[in-house]
Amino acid sequence: MADYSNLEKVRLEKLNQLKDLGVDPYPRRTKRTHTIQEATEAFLAIEKVQDHEPVQATLTGRIRSVRPMGKVTFAHIEDGSGRIQLFFRANDIGEDQVTFFKDHFDLGDFIQAAGKVFRTRTGEVSLWISEYAMLAKAITPLPAAKDQVVEGEVVQHATLTDPETRFRQRYADLAVNRDVREVFRTRTKTIRAIQHFMDSKGFLEVETPILQPIYGGAAAQPFITHHNQLKQDLYLRISFELYLKRLLVGGFEKVYEIGRDFRNEGVSFKHNPEFTQMEFYWAYADYQDVMSLTEEMFSFVVEEVLGTKSFTYRGQEIRLDQPWRRVDLREGIIEQTGIDFHQHETAADLAKAMKSLDMEFNPKAPRGKLIDDLLGHFLEPTFIQPTFVYDYPREISPLAKTKEEDQGTVERFEGFIGGLELCNAFTEINDPLDQEERFLEMGRSYSEADDEHHPLDEDYLRAMRYGMPPSGGFGMGVDRLVMLLTDQQTIREVLLFPHLREIDK
RNA sequence: GGCCCGCUAGCUCAAUUGGCAGAGCAACUGACUCUUAAUCAGUAGGUUGAAGGUUCGAUUCCUUUGCGGGUCACCA
Numbered sequence: 040m041a042d043y044s045n046l047e048k049v050r051l052e053k054l055n056q057l058k059d060l061g062v063d064p065y066p067r068r069t070k071r072t073h074t075i076q077e078a079t080e081a082f083l084a085i086e087k088v089q090d091h092e093p094v095q096a097t098l099t100g101r102i103r104s105v106r107p108m109g110k111v112t113f114a115h116i117e118d119g120s121g122r123i124q125l126f127f128r129a130n131d132i133g134e135d136q137v138t139f140f141k142d143h144f145d146l147g148d149f150i151q152a153a154g155k156v157f158r159t160r161t162g163e164v165s166l167w168i169s170e171y172a173m174l175a176k177a178i179t180p181l182p183a184a185k186d187q188v189v190e191g192e193v194v195q196h197a198t199l200t201d202p203e204t205r206f207r208q209r210y211a212d213l214a215v216n217r218d219v220r221e222v223f224r225t226r227t228k229t230i231r232a233i234q235h236f237m238d239s240k241g242f243l244e245v246e247t248p249i250l251q252p253i254y255g256g257a258a259a260q261p262f263i264t265h266h267n268q269l270k271q272d273l274y275l276r277i278s279f280e281l282y283l284k285r286l287l288v289g290g291f292e293k294v295y296e297i298g299r300d301f302r303n304e305g306v307s308f309k310h311n312p313e314f315t316q317m318e319f320y321w322a323y324a325d326y327q328d329v330m331s332l333t334e335e336m337f338s339f340v341v342e343e344v345l346g347t348k349s350f351t352y353r354g355q356e357i358r359l360d361q362p363w364r365r366v367d368l369r370e371g372i373i374e375q376t377g378i379d380f381h382q383h384e385t386a387a388d389l390a391k392a393m394k395s396l397d398m399e400f401n402p403k404a405p406r407g408k409l410i411d412d413l414l415g416h417f418l419e420p421t422f423i424q425p426t427f428v429y430d431y432p433r434e435i436s437p438l439a440k441t442k443e444e445d446q447g448t449v450e451r452f453e454g455f456i457g458g459l460e461l462c463n464a465f466t467e468i469n470d471p472l473d474q475e476e477r478f479l480e481m482g483r484s485y486s487e488a489d490d491e492h493h494p495l496d497e498d499y500l501r502a503m504r505y506g507m508p509p510s511g512g513f514g515m516g517v518d519r520l521v522m523l524l525t526d527q528q529t530i531r532e533v534l535l536f537p538h539l540r541e542i543d544k
Numbered sequence: 545g546g547c548c549c550g551c552u553a554g555c556u557c558a559a560u561u562g563g564c565a566g567a568g569c570a571a572c573u574g575a576c577u578c579u580u581a582a583u584c585a586g587u588a589g590g591u592u593g594a595a596g597g598u599u600c601g602a603u604u605c606c607u608u609u610g611c612g613g614g615u616c617a618c619c620a
Binding site: 181184205 | 551555578580615617618619
């Protein structure tokens with residue numbers, strides 16, 4: 040038995056009264072003839088016509104406000120398409136019907152209302168009720184939320200803001216905060232736009248395993264699960280990369296996947312344990328080709344979603360109507376810190392040079408990690424306008440092909456916007472012997488018994504030995520892109536149900 | 545995982561050096577036939593996240609703990 044609040048007990052009492060009166064508070068079927076938007080548009084279309092037939096409509100929606108005024112009552116209802124005001128008048132439906140509404144209907148209930156669309160004296164398009172019915176009684180009141188339209192702007196009053204309640208009870212958050220619903224509409228539009236773009240470029244959208252016997256393609260800790268019947272431990276994927284490249288071996292030249300990755304790591308404003316990734320692989324292309332396609336894709340997606348090629352993120356105008364800035368990683372770091380990592384061949388040497396910088400780091404970290412730290416600390420936050428950083432150290436890029444003239448550097452770039460890392464791409468290794476060596480460099484091991492080692496994916500190497508065309512690959516954090524397009528500061532705001540700790544009972 | 549901050553009515557927030565826990569909205573009763581954050585009059589609503597301690601007395605001070613937020617660490 041639920042533990043009901045006083046407010047809920049009042050509503051349960053109303054529910055019982057309805058049942059006693061023979062009214063089904065949860066009827067099976069409805070008689071909606073128009074969405075609110077359709078009814079409003081139909082009315083606006085004929086309003087100016089002389090002697091027009093009235094627009095008769097049966098609407099459905101959730102009651103968001105009620106203003107009883109004696110023998111007349113106003114209310115607003117909301118459906119998926121918008122809001123409209125209801126007008127109940129005792130002269131038309133009888134005083135009993137107005138009273139019945141006031142006595143048994145609450146904010147949050149779903150109602151069906153039939154009548155004709157008209158405009159009130161104060162000019163609001165409304166529905167003049169001739170009949171109404173309960174569609175679903177709400178027992179728990181929605182968090183109090185009122186809004187007011189002032190000069191076209193929606194002003195919210197006393198709305199639900201507590202982040203814990205908003206995320207744990209996202210349904211209530213969505214029900215009450217229309218701007219939150221809008222964020223998720225934009226999210227879906229973004230994913231569609233990416234698909235439109237990739238499809239138009241001839242890429243095939245595919246699906247690869249989420250449950251994997253060996254994880255790979257990124258340097259993250261995995262979640263582990265178990266198949267009972269097969270008595271087999273499995274990992275939730277940390278990237279799609281190794282499977283998508285197997286498809287290049289199989290003869291597909293352009294593939295992409297949009298889906299969920301899982302990483303067993305810390306949670307932050309830009310990290311959630313499960314997040315949405317888009318990766319594509321493109322045969323006969325290299326990282327320069329991928330860079331051009333990335334520019335084109337972002338420009339397309341932003342325009343398709345927002346209707347313009349620029350937008351505001353954290354108060355700054357981001358422009359996608361021009362080529363991205365390009366920064367050589369080594370030169371960028373020299374410029375910001377004076378340190379040339381080519382002059383520091385070992386981790387210890389580089390760490391020593393970094394001591395004078397205003398930055399904390401682990402002095403025992405490997406050299407590649409230190410370089411990545413410098414990028415993250417000194418460069419990343421400064422990349423507000425779209426920026427590519429290119430040519431990364433070999434030791435943090437085990438799947439990227441080295442530069443012809445420099446075996447210590449790989450053909451790789453990352454893309455940044457608004458100080459956020461959005462994507463990562465490189466010319467893929469397709470030399471199976473080189474790939475094997477690079478795995479071994481990373482400490483991958485053939486001995487499966489040793490839990491300390493990230494196992495080496497032998498099947499991936501076998502695939503590569505069948506021959507993989509020279510290719511470029513790309514990965515992007517879709518959630519972060521949505522953060523940009525909706526001007527949200529944390530990834531939780533663009534995930535419908537972000538991860539939260541379980542509450543102890 | 546470390547550090548800092550928060551948790552008070554359904555929601556948003558107050559509460560003096562430790563001294564009867566309040567307001568607006570929502571709810572309830574009543575008035576009101578074009579209102580719109582409707583208005584007006586009245587009523588009710590609380591284990592102050594949880595447990596323990598100090599004190600005549602704790603929302604307030606101390607300890608432990610839960611959850612959230614920020615930040616650092618971790619993070620191809």
